[in-house]
Amino acid sequence: MKLVAAPDRWTKSCAHDECTLHQLSPYIGKIKSSIAGELVKKYSRPGDLVVDPFAGAGTIPLESALQGRRAFGADISPYAKILSLAKLFPPRSLNDALEKAEVALAEAEALPSPDLRTVPVWVRQFFHPDTLREALNFAVIARQHGNEFLMACFLGILHHQRPGFLSYPSSHLVPYLRDKKYPREEFPEMYEYRALKPRLLAKVRRSFKRFISTENVDGEFTMGPVQQLELPARFDALITSPPYMNALDYGRDNRLRLWFIDQTRAERVDNDVTQRRQAFVDAISSLAHKVESGLRRRGYCVFVVGEELASRSESHPSEVVVTTFRSTAPSLRLKQVLTDNIPDIRRTRRECRGVKTEHFLVFQRN
Ligand SMILES: C[S@@+](CC[C@H](N)C(=O)[O-])C[C@H]1O[C@@H](n2cnc3c(N)ncnc32)[C@H](O)[C@@H]1O
Incomplete structure (x- = not known):
């Protein structure tokens, strides 16, 4: 599959235009809200149910809600749960x-x-x-x-x-x-x-500086590992960015905030998927099964994958996603791969050691 360069506008900062709920609290590996917004707009329709099983700061669920989609978010981290719920269900004014x-x-x-x-x-x-x-x-x-x-x-x-x-x-x-x-x-x-x-x-x-109301949003969040996650029986789109392999440690890097959320869990957020290649493969494989059974016909599944500078002998994370989907979700076709370089100066994820490129893998169900 040919790699297509991501549009130039994705390089622009959105910090002064985005809904300020996106700026509630920082999150390592967060996707830019402008990019999340474009993906939601392009790969789902108003009223659709958009699923993000690695919701992190809740960027994709919030963009889904802002664009009149229903949102289902999940993540293993209690910090992600707080941010996602805060963004989906903020006070009215x-x-x-x-x-x-x-x-x-x-x-x-x-x-x-x-x-x-x-x-x-x-x-x-x-x-x-x-x-x-x-x-x-x-x-x-x-x-x-x-x-x-x-x-x-x-x-x-x-x-x-x-x-x-x-x-x-x-x-x-x-x-x-x-x-x-x-x-x-x-x-x-x-x-x-x-x-x-x-x-x-x-x-x-x-x-509330640039608050856009999402009152009556149809949203849900589940906390837990993707391997045990029960997705809605039918959904219209899945748009997500899985953990960056070998690059981030969501427990260590959020440790102070996690301690205030739950003193017994600080530093104990499960980083297996980030640190062990086989755990990453297992997580993607379990997700592929769920997408195969739950995604509606013609629905899209979009993965934003951070490419670490892997050793030559190992396949890249996006190759893992593509090969796993080919074998486990045969009704999905890879339609497009966009590639985006992340120069240090404009990375919202500056702490990502080694992650210089992101691949946007767009699958569609037959
Ligand atoms: C790249 S981040 C997602 C960022 C998100 N798109 C955003 O904009 O904030 C990956 C997320 O995967 C979560 N994660 C790591 N292992 C997981 C697992 N086994 N199951 C579910 N979530 C996991 C991390 O807590 C982290 O929030």
């Missing part, structure tokens, strides 16, 4: 969101002060103790079902070096302290107490 935030903040304030000795040192080192106490109590309230939007806003301001964030100077995407670049003696203001309330309310406001 900014006022509604601010009201909910005020209530949650007041409930958190009424909780007893937590004992920081129960908090692991690696978490404590990111925060001023008073900020950490507020963050811990707020997380208790935000963890309650129905508060996913507030939890997503909270996670979005958890770590960074800018003043609107809660941590000591740290990177935003992956939590690394930047205390060498910003030593405490030279930048004492970066190590002061950072009140949660004004920062959270400002974050809520930013999230």
Whole structure:
């Protein structure tokens, strides 16, 4: 199959045009919302049920909802669950969101002060103790079902070096302290107490800057490994980007946010598929079975696959997808392969070691 270059417009940043719900909180390996939007538009129709079994930050489910499709998302990560639900079911308006935030903040304030000795040192080192106490109590309230939007806003301001964030100077995407670049003696203001309330309310406001309502969206999210996932009996399109093999570690790279979501699961998000080639093959094969039985006739199945610089002896991830679909989903035909180079300067996935190219594999059912 001939490789076709992706359109030039895909190189353009969409940060100033996209619905700001896309910017709730960063996610490694996130697809650009403009590209996700184009794929949804081209490969599904209004009212269709669009499935994304590796939903991550919920980019494809949100773009599906914004374009009047029904959305079914799934992912193994509890962080992905929070972000996907927050985007599919946000508060109705900014006022509604601010009201909910005020209530949650007041409930958190009424909780007893937590004992920081129960908090692991690696978490404590990111925060001023008073900020950490507020963050811990707020997380208790935000963890309650129905508060996913507030939890997503909270996670979005958890770590960074800018003043609107809660941590000591740290990177935003992956939590690394930047205390060498910003030593405490030279930048004492970066190590002061950072009140949660004004920062959270400002974050809520930013999230509604370009808000497009998806009220009454027909959406669903299931948390779990794709191998055990039950897809809807019939669906119209599957658009997804599987984990990047040998390139990302979704547990380690999201560890601080995962710890606030569920202290027992931080760093325990299953990375098998990312790290073991056979697990990747098994995951794709189990998905191919489900697509073969559930995708409607003439429906599309689109995979966005990050190509790692594999050793010469191994097949590339996109070859794994193509050969697995050929043997396991014989009613699907590979229609097109687009290839997109990801120059460092415009990668939303700058942390992807080795992943320089993405393949867009477009299958269609007979
Ligand atoms: C490339 S990311 C998806 C990014 C997503 N398209 C977005 O825009 O944010 C791949 C996702 O696969 C998930 N994942 C890894 N192993 C999985 C498994 N066995 N079952 C389901 N999801 C898995 C990761 O948690 C990660 O969110």
